[in-house]
Amino acid sequence: xxxxxxxxxxxxxxxxxxxxxxxxxxxxxxxxxxxxxxxxxxxxxxxxxxxxxxxxxxxxxxxxxxxxxxxxxxxxxxxxxxxxxxxxxxxxxxxxxxxxxxxxxxxxxxxxxxxxxxxxxxxxxxxxxxxxxxxxxxxxxxxxxxxxxxxxxxxxxxxxxxxxxxxxxxxxxxxxxxxxxxxxxxxxxxxxxxxxxxxxxxxxxxxxxxxxxxxxxxxxxxxxxxxxxxxxxxxxxxxxxxxxxxxxxxxxxxxxxxxxxxxxxxxxxxxxxxxxxxxxxxxxxxxxxxxxxxxxxxxxxxxxxxxxxxxxxxxxxxxxxxxxxxxxxxxxxxxxxxxxxxxxxxxxxxxxxxxxxxxxxxxxxxxxxxxxxxxxxxxxxxxxxxxxxxxxxxxxxxxxxxxxxxxxxxxxxxxxxxxxxxxxxxxxxxxxxxxxxxxxxxxxxxxxxxxxxxx
Amino acid sequence: xxxxxxxxxxxxxxxxxxxxxxxxxxxxxxxxxxxxxxxxxxxxxxxxxxxxxxxxxxxxxxxxxxxxxxxxxxxxxxxxxxxxxxxxxxxxxxxxxxxxxxxxxxxxxxxxxxxxxxxxxxxxxxxxxxxxxxxxxxxxxxxxxxxxxxxxxxxxxxxxxxxxxxxxxxxxxxxxxxxxxxxxxxxxxxxxxxxxxxxxxxxxxxxxxxxxxxxxxxxxxxxxxxxxxxxxxxxxxxxxxxxxxxxxxxxxxxxxxxxxxxxxxxxxxxxxxxxxxxxxxxxxxxxxxxxxxxxxxxxxxxxxxxxxxxxxxxxxxxxxxxxxxxxxxxxxxxxxxxxxxxxxxxxxxxxxxxxxxxxxxxxxxxxxxxxxxxxxxxxxxxxxxxxxxxxxxxxxxxxxxxxxxxxxxxxxxxxxxxxxxxxxxxxxxxxxxxxxxxxxxxxxxxxxxxxxxxx
Numbered sequence: 001x002x003x004x005x006x007x008x009x010x011x012x013x014x015x016x017x018x019x020x021x022x023x024x025x026x027x028x029x030x031x032x033x034x035x036x037x038x039x040x041x042x043x044x045x046x047x048x049x050x051x052x053x054x055x056x057x058x059x060x061x062x063x064x065x066x067x068x069x070x071x072x073x074x075x076x077x078x079x080x081x082x083x084x085x086x087x088x089x090x091x092x093x094x095x096x097x098x099x100x101x102x103x104x105x106x107x108x109x110x111x112x113x114x115x116x117x118x119x120x121x122x123x124x125x126x127x128x129x130x131x132x133x134x135x136x137x138x139x140x141x142x143x144x145x146x147x148x149x150x151x152x153x154x155x156x157x158x159x160x161x162x163x164x165x166x167x168x169x170x171x172x173x174x175x176x177x178x179x180x181x182x183x184x185x186x187x188x189x190x191x192x193x194x195x196x197x198x199x200x201x202x203x204x205x206x207x208x209x210x211x212x213x214x215x216x217x218x219x220x221x222x223x224x225x226x227x228x229x230x231x232x233x234x235x236x237x238x239x240x241x242x243x244x245x246x247x248x249x250x251x252x253x254x255x256x257x258x259x260x261x262x263x264x265x266x267x268x269x270x271x272x273x274x275x276x277x278x279x280x281x282x283x284x285x286x287x288x289x290x291x292x293x294x295x296x297x298x299x300x301x302x303x304x305x306x307x308x309x310x311x312x313x314x315x316x317x318x319x320x321x322x323x324x325x326x327x328x329x330x331x332x333x334x335x336x337x338x339x340x341x342x343x344x345x346x347x348x349x350x351x352x353x354x355x356x357x358x359x360x361x362x363x364x365x366x367x368x369x370x371x372x373x374x375x376x377x378x379x380x381x382x383x384x385x386x387x388x389x390x391x392x393x394x395x396x397x398x399x400x401x402x403x404x405x406x407x408x409x410x411x412x413x414x415x416x417x418x419x420x421x422x423x424x425x426x427x428x429x430x431x432x433x434x435x436x437x438x439x440x441x442x443x444x445x446x447x448x449x450x451x452x453x454x455x
Numbered sequence: 456x457x458x459x460x461x462x463x464x465x466x467x468x469x470x471x472x473x474x475x476x477x478x479x480x481x482x483x484x485x486x487x488x489x490x491x492x493x494x495x496x497x498x499x500x501x502x503x504x505x506x507x508x509x510x511x512x513x514x515x516x517x518x519x520x521x522x523x524x525x526x527x528x529x530x531x532x533x534x535x536x537x538x539x540x541x542x543x544x545x546x547x548x549x550x551x552x553x554x555x556x557x558x559x560x561x562x563x564x565x566x567x568x569x570x571x572x573x574x575x576x577x578x579x580x581x582x583x584x585x586x587x588x589x590x591x592x593x594x595x596x597x598x599x600x601x602x603x604x605x606x607x608x609x610x611x612x613x614x615x616x617x618x619x620x621x622x623x624x625x626x627x628x629x630x631x632x633x634x635x636x637x638x639x640x641x642x643x644x645x646x647x648x649x650x651x652x653x654x655x656x657x658x659x660x661x662x663x664x665x666x667x668x669x670x671x672x673x674x675x676x677x678x679x680x681x682x683x684x685x686x687x688x689x690x691x692x693x694x695x696x697x698x699x700x701x702x703x704x705x706x707x708x709x710x711x712x713x714x715x716x717x718x719x720x721x722x723x724x725x726x727x728x729x730x731x732x733x734x735x736x737x738x739x740x741x742x743x744x745x746x747x748x749x750x751x752x753x754x755x756x757x758x759x760x761x762x763x764x765x766x767x768x769x770x771x772x773x774x775x776x777x778x779x780x781x782x783x784x785x786x787x788x789x790x791x792x793x794x795x796x797x798x799x800x801x802x803x804x805x806x807x808x809x810x811x812x813x814x815x816x817x818x819x820x821x822x823x824x825x826x827x828x829x830x831x832x833x834x835x836x837x838x839x840x841x842x843x844x845x846x847x848x849x850x851x852x853x854x855x856x857x858x859x860x861x862x863x864x865x866x867x868x869x870x871x872x873x874x875x876x877x878x879x880x881x882x883x884x885x886x887x888x889x890x891x892x893x894x895x896x897x898x899x900x901x902x903x904x905x906x907x908x909x910x
Binding site: 033096214298 | 488489549555657659664665666667668671673674675676677679682686687690691692695697729730732734737738747749755757758761764765768772774778780781783785808812853854856879883885886887
């Protein structure tokens with residue numbers, strides 16, 4: 001009665017409707033980090049729960065947490081069959097400066113093979129592939145395994161309420177393996193199974209010299225300029241080639257065996273490809289190291305924001321009273337978040353001029369992650385990609401962080417299989433984010449195949 | 456018929472009305488740097504012209520320029536009497552962040568001896584002292600010299616239209632000496648005649664690496680972060696003690712003879728006083744150099760603004776596509792603006808990492824200035840301060856820049872006598888700017904005395 005062929009056929013028949021439904025999903029500005037959008041996040045969760053109920057899943061719940069809710073759903077439980085927990089997130093990054101968008105971020109627009117909109121790729125489009133995969137199975141006799149969904153409303157802020165939520169609903173969420181699609185492919189038609197994730201640390205650095213702005217003519221030359229002091233401290237974090245020189249910053253980084261390094265080099269993007277995907281200057285690529293390794297299995301430090309004084313229209317020739325910067329650190333697999341956070345804080349405190357008041361606020365941290373390649377679900381994922389994309393997937397480390405993955409490992413004791421459906425130039429976290437619709441079709445079929453292969 | 460005593464008596468009798476009139480003047484948000492306030496600047500000029508006409512000045516004109524107009528007025532011309540050109544400005548600095556103000560910036564509020572409001576001190580209150588001084592003379596038989604007013608609407612943006620305006624109206628503006636009050640006193644009851652001004656240079660520095668923001672997980676470690684690149688370049692401008700290390704930055708700085716240095720040290724504010732006026736950390740004062748000299752006869756460099764990426768509520772873990780900073784340089788007397796501007800630009804270009812696109816836009820420059828202390832008008836100003844404030848003025852260099860002063864020197868061939876009526880803690884260019892009303896009364900009397908002494 002259950003037929004993989006009819007599930008695939010169903011998905012192919014209904015692809016147009018699927019895009020309309022995904023568009024309705026993207027229309028919610030579910031920016032989890034912004035209090036002004038709290039109502040939109042809640043409305044998006046309700047839409048998702050209603051949609052899952054409409055597909056016929058017998059158990060759909062909106063699980064409250066201290067923050068934005070988790071949307072939970074499950075197919076009928078059958079003893080003896082594996083339980084797959086699909087994790088994804090329905091919250092999105094802030095849109096950022098509107099003038100950088102060619103189309104309104106929360107009005108999905110289809111142009112050629114692309115669907116534009118904030119969250120189209122990260123992660124609404126990717127999690128939707130599994131929702132539609134389950135729908136296709138349900139319309140073809142039922143899923144071959146029990147599928148549970150746990151859809152997060154706080155991924156983009158580091159899933160602060162997730163550990164407590166997973167602990168609280170541990171029995172409900174019980175599963176054998178998690179399936180997560182929130183990671184990149186190598187390019188169109190080139191699937192990737194992600195084998196490790198970097199961790200993440202955030203810091204806000206506030207610097208103050210005087211209680212108020214001061215006239216730069218009257219005081220310029222007398223007191224330190226807090227912007228300069230901040231720049232000096234930030235610049236001291238790296239050498240002239242951009243390498244982080246914070247003491248103990250590289251503690252715990254696993255040196256790749258030469259064999260693994262060679263295997264990676266054979267399949268990973270070249271420096272030119274990385275620079276091209278970033279649309280950066282080609283001179284950035286001649287680094288002497290592998291940029292792909294730098295972004296996946298080595299730690300990095302980025303100043304993601306800085307602000308102080310006045311750079312807008314009109315002159316205000318003042319010494320700013322205060323300045324602020326935000327730092328994001330990515331941890332290599334096997335690194336310890338607390339140890340690295342302390343190292344960065346110590347460095348910054350020591351780098352401030354003595355009459356500058358600096359305060360450093362540590363944000364949420366996310367552990368790095370690594371999966372054993374011998375896990376049966378990894379093998380099922382490899383086969384599913386081979387069938388869905390007609391190409392063997394590359395097994396690669398990834399530079400991003402997914403807070404839920406180490407949480408599921410720690411609290412449910414289950415590994416996560418990470419099959420990516422995002423293209424490198426999808427514009428995740430940037431303006432003009434988009435989803436490649438032919439890739440969505442492949443992704444839905446890959447989901448259908450995975451549920452059969454893992455059974 | 457003309458009586459200094461009755462002019463003084465008139466001023467004392469009408470002090471209450473003068474404050475009401477000044478409040479009406481401050482109420483115009485005449486922010487010359489902001490296009491949205493262009494109408495307010497024009498309305499303020501019309502108010503000022505109407506006010507001067509009301510005082511009985513026979514020739515009042517609003518002189519159009521390429522930018523905001525000059526307000527011109529003149530008392531009756533009498534052959535053989537000196538002509539004094541009062542220069543001041545009716546434009547003001549932007550208010551800056553409103554949350555830093557205790558009262559609305561353009562609603563003058565009187566609290567104790569203070570009148571709060573943007574422009575109360577810089578420069579509406581100070582120029583108003585001369586307007587009221589002239590009124591007092593006119594009500595007491597007429598001014599002892601011919602007084603012309605040239606009131607600028609663009610001082611806070613470096614008076615870009617002034618050179619063209621002064622050249623165009625050269626015949627009308629013809630005078631023997633200029634009188635300018637836009638400089639600080641040493642404290643309440645401690646008048647200052649400013650003997651030199653620093654020049655000013657501005658730069659906008661724009662840095663770009665990629666065409667758009669990039670996910671810091673995916674690209675962190677692969678491409679330079681433009682904020683870090685900008686910070687690195689800015690940090691390289693100074694050493695760890697805040698001394699500017701740009702090659703040729705100190706070219707043209709006149710070394711003070713030991714005697715002059717000793718005279719300055721006797722009267723100039725101590726390091727503790729400078730730091731106290733800035734309300735900065737007392738540890739900033741132990742510099743080993745004279746902070747007063749650093750801020751007046753030596754050049755300085757301030758990063759007056761910086762912006763890039765995101766530091767507001769919510770996380771956007773991106774590598775910013777671009778970042779911008781604004782720099783303000785103050786030139787010591789006798790320094791050449793073009794030479795120093797070129798030196799700073801060369802340094803910044805050389806300090807950028809090679810795959811970072813940087814563009815540097817040079818803003819308007821203002822020449823530094825110095826007056827000969829033997830000029831008769833300086834002696835008249837000394838005597839006027841002695842009478843008006845009952846204390847001999849200090850003769851001191853000043854750290855700020857007044858674009859008009861070198862323009863009047865170059866185009867009209869006249870020096871400017873600078874009598875300051877601003878207190879060090881007036882909050883010029885900052886939030887909660889205020890005018891000390893007892894000082895305004897002294898200033899009006901000093902103006903009355905000056906017109907008699909210079910005759």
